[in-house]
Amino acid sequence: MTRRSILPAAFVLTAVAALTLSGCGGEDSSSDREGRAASASAGDGPSASPSSSDSMAGGRPGIELPADAKNVFESERTGDSVKDAVLADSALSINAVDEAIFKGSADTNALGFYNVGKALSSSITYAQGYIDADDTWIGVTRYFDRKVTLRGTDKAYVTYCSDESESYIKNRKSGKVDKSAASADSYVLYNTALTKSAAGVWQTTEISSKRGDTACQP
Template sequence: MYRIRVLPAAVSLTAAAALLLTGCGGDDKGKDEDKIEGAGGETKSSAPASPSASGEAPKFDRPKITLPSDVQIDFEEPKLSDPQQAAALGDAQNFIRAIRYGIVKQDPDESAYKFYSDFQSQAQQYAKEQIKARVDAGLTISGEQRYFRTKVIPTKSAKSVVINFCSDSSKYYSKEVKTEKVRRTKPSAEDFAFWEIAMSPSEGKKGLWRAAGVKVTDPSRECRA
């Protein structure tokens, strides 16, 4: 399997405390960007707005995220009764989509992931490093990546939450930008990773949640079981 490894950035004390609530270890090795695939026509798909406490979409503009038609990011949608938890989950999903968008755009400074992450946070650094590693290697993405076993875990302060995902990248491949050659690999246990994303509400935009810290355990026995 062809891999790009990115060393983990130092997690802030606030984000680290939140992530420790999950009780899971492991290193962030950039597993989520290990593979990609073909090109195709582009479909314009804005990132979905997260619900507000009233159930209505917040009244601010969100970045539009456009992915090639052959890039598919699927999220399991658990039923959440708490609208704030639902909003945090929605924007954690948007943060992941925004990283993929930055790779497609081949721009480590693309604004979408910055919108969905705290300024100069470990999460923002993580996103930039993931995109830059792809750009430097001359790679983009295509294929299907699936996120499942989703959990939303409030922190003790109740001001932030930790979003847990499992991801399956067995149909997610690397693609060379210049030649458009798809680097297909056989499915393996290493296709599964466990995600922890610390999310906090934006102070300036009511209804928006932003990523503060990210931790990815790769590969994950828990997720492939």
């Protein structure tokens, strides 16, 4: 069973956002409420979620995920320090959503630190869907073809694909895990917008996803 779709709120990004994802197509739409969330780290190749101590650098709130839920991000280094910072904070915004799911509360420090505006509202709704259903998730989610477009000094767009074929819904009470076979819907295309705060944090302000997008299929 694929996870619930990431963030139900839909929005329209400018044309440049669609062009940033050369490996994945640029169409954006609202999701069908069955998607993934994730966490982040840095590195030239695939990398796992950062530790809480890493996340707390510079006064940022720590983020912790359980050992059986791993998020792997590819192409974390672009060679451009600003784009690298955008990618790191973009991933941490998703990281924060997952943390809320596992903690069973949308009232966490990190959720509103890395997500604001429409993205925060959608993130709360998304996390609450898991919480109300007594669900979490386990396994590995892979994020790939992450692309950044900068607009001025404080605006950016990030597009990426996710591979949910090895992560599964787990019921918190029963412990039951739904390990249904992967399908086209296990792959999701995301388009996001970010704004740099006065404190230098690239906060996600808007997000949309399209489950089953052919551009993200293996």
